[in-house]
Amino acid sequence: MKRIYAREEVCIGCRLCEIHCQVEHSRTRNIIKTFKEEVPPPPRINVEEEGPVSFALQCRHCDEPYCAYSCIAGAIYQDEQTGEVIQDIEKCIGCWTCVLTCTKGAIRPDLRGPRKAAKCDLCPDREIPACVEMCPNDALYIVEEEIKETVPG
Amino acid sequence: MATKKFDYLIIGNSAGGIGCAEGIRRVDTKGTIAMVSDEPYHTYSRPLITHLLEGDVDRKGMDFRPRDFYRRHAVEPLLGFRAEDLNTDGRSVKVIGTNGKAGTRHNLRYGKLLVATGGAPFIPAMDGLGLGGVTPMINLAQSLDVKKRLARVRNAVVLGAGLIGTKTAEALSQVVNRVTMVELADRILAPVSDIRSSRMAADAFRGNGVEVILNNTVTGIQGDEKGQVTEVVLRDGSVLPCDLFVVAIGVRPRTDLLEGSGVELASAKVGGGVEVDLNMETSVEGIYACGDCAHAHDFVTGGMRLLPLWPNAYIGGRIAGLNMAGSPHHHRWATNMNSVDFFGFPMVSAGFMLKPDRKGFEEIVRDEGHWYAKIILQNDVIKGLIMAGRVERAGIYLGLMRGRTKVTAFKRELLTDAFTAVHLPDEVKEEIKKPITVIE
Numbered sequence: 001m002k003r004i005y006a007r008e009e010v011c012i013g014c015r016l017c018e019i020h021c022q023v024e025h026s027r028t029r030n031i032i033k034t035f036k037e038e039v040p041p042p043p044r045i046n047v048e049e050e051g052p053v054s055f056a057l058q059c060r061h062c063d064e065p066y067c068a069y070s071c072i073a074g075a076i077y078q079d080e081q082t083g084e085v086i087q088d089i090e091k092c093i094g095c096w097t098c099v100l101t102c103t104k105g106a107i108r109p110d111l112r113g114p115r116k117a118a119k120c121d122l123c124p125d126r127e128i129p130a131c132v133e134m135c136p137n138d139a140l141y142i143v144e145e146e147i148k149e150t151v152p153g
Numbered sequence: 154m155a156t157k158k159f160d161y162l163i164i165g166n167s168a169g170g171i172g173c174a175e176g177i178r179r180v181d182t183k184g185t186i187a188m189v190s191d192e193p194y195h196t197y198s199r200p201l202i203t204h205l206l207e208g209d210v211d212r213k214g215m216d217f218r219p220r221d222f223y224r225r226h227a228v229e230p231l232l233g234f235r236a237e238d239l240n241t242d243g244r245s246v247k248v249i250g251t252n253g254k255a256g257t258r259h260n261l262r263y264g265k266l267l268v269a270t271g272g273a274p275f276i277p278a279m280d281g282l283g284l285g286g287v288t289p290m291i292n293l294a295q296s297l298d299v300k301k302r303l304a305r306v307r308n309a310v311v312l313g314a315g316l317i318g319t320k321t322a323e324a325l326s327q328v329v330n331r332v333t334m335v336e337l338a339d340r341i342l343a344p345v346s347d348i349r350s351s352r353m354a355a356d357a358f359r360g361n362g363v364e365v366i367l368n369n370t371v372t373g374i375q376g377d378e379k380g381q382v383t384e385v386v387l388r389d390g391s392v393l394p395c396d397l398f399v400v401a402i403g404v405r406p407r408t409d410l411l412e413g414s415g416v417e418l419a420s421a422k423v424g425g426g427v428e429v430d431l432n433m434e435t436s437v438e439g440i441y442a443c444g445d446c447a448h449a450h451d452f453v454t455g456g457m458r459l460l461p462l463w464p465n466a467y468i469g470g471r472i473a474g475l476n477m478a479g480s481p482h483h484h485r486w487a488t489n490m491n492s493v494d495f496f497g498f499p500m501v502s503a504g505f506m507l508k509p510d511r512k513g514f515e516e517i518v519r520d521e522g523h524w525y526a527k528i529i530l531q532n533d534v535i536k537g538l539i540m541a542g543r544v545e546r547a548g549i550y551l552g553l554m555r556g557r558t559k560v561t562a563f564k565r566e567l568l569t570d571a572f573t574a575v576h577l578p579d580e581v582k583e584e585i586k587k588p589i590t591v592i593e
Binding site: 054100 | 172217218
């Protein structure tokens with residue numbers, strides 16, 4: 001499965017990954033319109049920063065996802081083939097249980113319309129996720145990892 | 154009476170039962186599984202019954218798993234059957250058809266058994282409980298019944314302001330003229346809040362037209378000649394007009410199947426419930442239990458206790474399933490942990506809600522008026538968390554709590570805007586970048 005990792009030593013904390021994540025998940029997908037005409041969606045990646053140290057963090061697509069196991073609506077599940085942790089946005093009721101159980105702090109409330117949780121979806125419409133492609137310093141990279149042998153469930 | 158034999162028998166079709174089936178199938182794709190439920194429905198998300206009532210979730214949205222779940226997991230669903238008679242020596246359970254299947258009986262023999270029977274509503278003895286329009290609110294049938302009645306409901310009264318009572322009152326306030334919530338304690342949501350966050354939640358209710366009556370309870374129910382509820386009488390003598398009365402003062406572990414079976418139950422003093430070990434196995438070998446009917450390990454207190462919460466039920470079931478299929482694992486991911494949203498007011502809490510009056514405990518508070526956060530520390534380890542009005546990144550604190558991470562070095566930053574994962578000790582910081590494994 002695909003996982004995105006950060007190179008802390010080259011991250012400069014510019015937060016362009018957050019910006020491009022917001023654009024990718026906006027209505028217009030246009031950087032100007034996203035911030036000038038729309039209520040921008042929350043970024044699904046956080047730049048963790050203090051002083052000179054920074055790195056970006058988003059959903060780790062955990063092998064044993066606490067968020068999915070906690071979801072009271074059955075809205076978060078692990079894809080059998082890819083191992084990705086997927087959110088069925090239609091089923092999400094915005095109870096924030098996943099916000100509480102994601103120990104990475106990588107799921108946040110999206111308060112723009114009907115309340116929904118927002119998490120990294122690895123940009124299903126793009127070959128390379130926006131945060132990775134737009135990072136000016138190659139501080140984010142994507143790797144294909146083998147998933148654990150699983151059966152339905 | 155037909156006898157059938159299954160390698161795995163699961164009593165319960167909710168979070169715990171589904172978790173168990175999924176856990177078993179991670180290890181064993183061949184063994185036969187049967188799943189029994191006295192409810193006739195495809196597995197549904199129980200906490201969403203109030204959303205169904207309100208109408209923001211439809212019947213299909215209630216499905217906890219896709220409709221092909223049982224087929225894909227090769228589970229034989231016996232829905233609409235009540236488990237009656239457990240014989241631990243003969244390893245068998247008798248089940249009796251309910252509703253449409255009344256009279257049908259099966260004798261089910263099992264290799265391993267999971268008891269995930271959930272909870273039963275606690276209803277205080279009172280005249281008038283049999284009147285139309287008086288109901289608990291813990292299952293889909295009750296939600297569907299109340300939904301059918303809604304068109305004629307003008308005044309609803311909800312007794313109890315715990316999680317079920319508050320979510321019911323919130324839902325009703327969207328569809329009923331007048332809603333009153335009556336709570337015996339001096340604040341709503343007492344088990345999952347502190348005084349400040351409880352008051353904020355109560356303000357959200359009052360601001361949305363729900364009347365909140367504290368320090369009071371319902372002592373009488375009156376009905377008309379058609380047997381329908383018309384008013385309730387409060388302890389202080391006042392009378393509320395009422396054509397829907399929801400009793401939501403608590404849920405008790407549903408363990409009647411195990412009475413006299415030899416499976417050890419906890420004493421009534423601690424609320425009852427099936428005693429289990431970290432593998433979720435009961436005192437009888439081969440019999441497991443999880444969810445609202447059972448105890449679980451609390452990672453904050455370190456003890457075993459009732460934790461009737463959805464995530465605990467699912468993970469407990471999943472771990473039971475793995476163990477039943479021969480893959481040893483422990484359940485160490487449960488604590489008193491709640492997350493809820495009322496009228497757009499979000500609130501999460503975990504562990505201790507109030508600072509214990511003992512040496513070594515302290516609290517850190519940030520109050521911004523419209524949002525509020527509190528952390529309780531014991532010797533610089535997080536033991537309690539409340540975030541009300543804003544819940545972003547709550548999970549980072551829960552992770553520190555579970556990891557028993559010493560926060561000494563960044564205690565002052567904890568609730569500031571400047572707090573980030575960079576503050577964490579190196580090993581925790583490296584850990585946070587990696588995927589987690591809940592199953593240990």
